[in-house]
Amino acid sequence: MKKSLIALSLGGLTIGITEFVMMGLLPDIASDMKVSIPVAGYLISSYALGVVIGAPLLVIIGRNFPPKKMLLILAMMLTVFNALSIIAPNYEILFASRFLSGLPHGAFFGVGAVVASRLADKGKEAQAIAIMFSGLTLANLIGVPIGTYIGHHFIWRYTFVLIGIVGLLTFLFIYLWMPNLDKGETVNMKTQLQFFRKTEAWLIIGITAIGFGGLxxxxSYIAPLLINVSHFSPEDVSYILILAGFGMVVGNFLGGKLADKFSPAPTTLALLFVMAVDLVLVYFFSSNQYASLFLTFLTGCISFAVIAPIQMLMIRTAKGAEMIASASLQGSFNIGNALGAFLGGLPLAAGYSYASPNLIGVGMSVIGMIITISLIQLRKNDLQLQRI
Structure with a gap:
């Protein structure tokens, strides 16, 4: 494995812990900040909002920077902004720090995905992207359970100390291992933004923002689901999250292989269907502890298998504007993050069980399937018109 791809995966590790550890820490932060769990859930939405705003904005600002310089700036932003959460004195400041730490997320993965595809051997571009995202999955396998354990047994702020250390390592290894790639042709903002005039682009954004929101x-509410529905003890949650992380590791590499072997649009459609079925099973069977453990692994696997096909779908659609398209896709993932956390919290606020957000996830996955079918049909119509 190329060292440069390992450096990118470390960035994914930093981002993964930052994004997903909040789900495991919700009960601890809610208790410490004296807010309800649904209100604490808005910290997830705040981070997602930062990603949505920062993804296209930072790529446009740094569009003519060499890729290595851009990645170093983004890695330092990840480190500094996450460190603010360590000292946040109240909920409002923590909310703001979560927003700021989300800003570099999309741009890092956007630039990193294009760099990974350039570093890849021919025909293995999706697998190279999957290696970068392996850091995200390893975060869920190792980093998030460790961070959750720290939050439950010590102080949740120490988790952000851990994130800061990993962020510094990311900066160091990008500096040492990332080659000085040519920045490519100088492009202006108008050229980049023309990408958003394509109907296909908005359909892919919709697939990601809504369909992936099921995850x-x-x-977002996995900790209270495991505690209140599956009746595991709070101390068990960090260990059970390892199962989710292991599923994500498996699903990430499975998705990379599927995206290199099959057309990404039908692959995305099939995986969204499987995700919808899986979330129905989570709703009905989470009260059984054995079923809950199996479904925790399976849901992590299915959800992360979707990433590489969607990423390749976007890159192939965005010739000449790959970086802003890829970064915008990360923003779309986090619109899904915000929507999933917000909409999933509505039945909880109405007094329904902690299994109820999964039915919201089913609906989002089904809508994602409908949009994917529209994309496939649009492409078929375009091919028919070209033949006339």
Missing amino acids: FAWI
Whole structure:
């Protein structure tokens, strides 16, 4: 494995812990900040909002920077902004720090995905992207359970100390291992933004923002689901999250292989269908502890298998504007994050069980399927018109 790809995966590790550890820490932060769990859930939405705003904005600002310089700036932003959460004195400041720490997320993965595809051997571009995202999955396998354990047994702020250390390592290894790639042709903002005039681009954004939101309707409230529905003890949650992380590792590499072997649009459609079925099972069977453990692994696997196909779908659609398209896709993932966390919290606020957000996830996955079918049909119509 190329060292440069390992450096990118470390960035994914930093981002993964930052984004997903909040789900495991919700009960601890809610208790410490004296807010309800649904209100604490808005910290997830705040981070997602930062990603949505920062993804296209930072790529446009740094569009003519060499890729290595851009990645170093983004890695330092990740480190500094996450460190603010360590000292946040109240909920409002923590909310703001979560927003700021989300700003570099999309741009890092956007630039990193294009860099990974350039570093890849021919025909293995999706697998190279999957290696970068392996850091995200390893975060869920190792980093998030460790961070959750720290939050439950010590102080949740120490988790952000851990994130800061990983962020500094990311900066160091990008500096040491990332080659000085050519920045490519100088492009202006108008050229980049023309990408958003394509109907296909908005359909892919919709697939990601809504369809992938099913994952976040599940994982945003996984801690209270496991405690209140599956009746595991709070001390067990950090260990059970390892199962989710292991599923994400498996699903990430499975998705990379599927995206290199099959057309990404039908692959995305099939995986969204499987995700919808899986979330139905989570709703009905989470009260059984054995079923809950199996479904925790399976849901993590299915949800992360979607990433590489969607990423390749976007890159192939955005010729000449790959970086802003890829970054915008990360923003779309986090619109799904915000929507899943917000919509999943509505039935909880109405007094329904902690299994109910999964039905919201089913609906989001089904809508994602409908949009994917529209994309496939649009492409078929375009091919028919070209033949006339």
